[in-house]
Amino acid sequence: MKKCPRIEVNLEKLKENAKALVNLCSKEDIRSAIVTKAFCGDKRITKAIVEEGIDLIADARTENLKNLAEFKEEKLLLRLPMMSEISDVIDYVDISLNSEIDTMRKLSEEALKKDKIHKVVLMLDLGDLREGILEKDIFLTVEEILKLKGIKLIGVGTNLTCFGAVIPDEVNLGKLQEYAEEIEEKFNIELTLISGGNSSSVYLLGQDKMPKRINNLRLGEVILLGNETAYGEKIENTHNDVFQLVAQIVELKEKPSVPTGEIGKDAFGNVPTFEDRGIRKRAILGVGKQDIMLDSLYPIEENMIVLGSSSDHLIVDVTDCHREYKIGDEIKFNMGYGTLLRSMTSKYVHKEYL
Numbered sequence: 001m002k003k004c005p006r007i008e009v010n011l012e013k014l015k016e017n018a019k020a021l022v023n024l025c026s027k028e029d030i031r032s033a034i035v036t037k038a039f040c041g042d043k044r045i046t047k048a049i050v051e052e053g054i055d056l057i058a059d060a061r062t063e064n065l066k067n068l069a070e071f072k073e074e075k076l077l078l079r080l081p082m083m084s085e086i087s088d089v090i091d092y093v094d095i096s097l098n099s100e101i102d103t104m105r106k107l108s109e110e111a112l113k114k115d116k117i118h119k120v121v122l123m124l125d126l127g128d129l130r131e132g133i134l135e136k137d138i139f140l141t142v143e144e145i146l147k148l149k150g151i152k153l154i155g156v157g158t159n160l161t162c163f164g165a166v167i168p169d170e171v172n173l174g175k176l177q178e179y180a181e182e183i184e185e186k187f188n189i190e191l192t193l194i195s196g197g198n199s200s201s202v203y204l205l206g207q208d209k210m211p212k213r214i215n216n217l218r219l220g221e222v223i224l225l226g227n228e229t230a231y232g233e234k235i236e237n238t239h240n241d242v243f244q245l246v247a248q249i250v251e252l253k254e255k256p257s258v259p260t261g262e263i264g265k266d267a268f269g270n271v272p273t274f275e276d277r278g279i280r281k282r283a284i285l286g287v288g289k290q291d292i293m294l295d296s297l298y299p300i301e302e303n304m305i306v307l308g309s310s311s312d313h314l315i316v317d318v319t320d321c322h323r324e325y326k327i328g329d330e331i332k333f334n335m336g337y338g339t340l341l342r343s344m345t346s347k348y349v350h351k352e353y354l
């Protein structure tokens with residue numbers, strides 16, 4: 001029997017997704033970076049994607065980029081560098097996203113020590129309120145950066161739809177372009193990387209809406225799952241079942257749909273509520289919250305209802321399913337970003353490449 005729980009990665013479908021996005025981006029002269037964090041910088045997955053014509057590997061974790069050091073593609077660090085990892089950033093990262101001058105001073109110092117020039121992209125906060133300097137501080141910060149000899153300012157970028165859920169559009173990305181051009185003029189430098197966001201910017205492609213100077217997008221979810229993330233639309237010529245979770249039935253019994261006894265808090269401190277559907281056939285699967293996120297786990301089999309889960313158990317109602325289940329049977333799920341992230345991160349979930 002195959003190991004369970006496991007995640008099955010269809011590398012062929014994944015390559016098609018990557019190709020579709022590379023095509024979409026290159027029509028507008030955009031160089032896309034593959035964001036590897038959702039799959040923990042797995043080498044086989046990274047290789048399958050970069051082979052489709054991607055030459056920039058991006059991750060939030062320096063550990064993952066270090067692990068991918070053998071890849072010749074340039075490495076981009078997405079999360080602002082921590083002071084405690086500066087040395088690794090200089091060793092394993094070509095370009096980092098930054099918003100703090102103190103951090104950039106340290107990067108410059110360390111780079112000079114190692115006889116290197118480290119490239120930086122200045123992040124601008126255009127409303128989402130995660131990372132980035134505010135508009136009023138842009139020019140002063142650039143002035144300071146240009147004094148540092150160990151780093152080179154190669155561009156500006158922004159990140160949207162992550163914390164504040166602000167959708168990228170012609171206005172905020174237009175501002176990014178304007179600031180890039182103002183910086184170039186004011187300081188007489190050339191910015192070669194204008195990074196216009198993540199999978200939520202993809203919907204702007206193909207409709208003459210992406211400001212012309214934007215020449216980079218950092219793409220994770222849209223390549224892995226085939227949907228852009230501003231409106232959740234599926235992208236043409238992509239698959240949304242590249243990653244599937246397979247879990248095994250460890251108990252299968254008919255039980256009442258409402259618990260007996262006084263209801264307190266569940267394993268995660270929530271007070272659950274139950275709908276009385278009478279006696280139902282329930283399967284317990286050997287996978288749980290340590291490996292999945294319930295709100296992004298989608299049964300493939302019709303009429304299956306996900307009832308809930310604890311750390312290591314997932315309970316589904318199979319009463320109305322057509323299949324005759326027995327103990328040991330495998331059940332497959334499609335997944336959204338949360339389950340993808342958690343299942344790829346969980347050491348309890350085996351990885352199989354198809």
Ligand SMILES: *Cc1c(COP(=O)(O)O)cnc(C)c1O
Pocket residue numbers: 035037060078079159197198199200218219220221222229
């Ligand atoms: C995670 C991340 C991305 C990729 O986001 P997706 O929605 O997966 O495309 C891009 N940029 C930054 C700064 C990130 O942290």
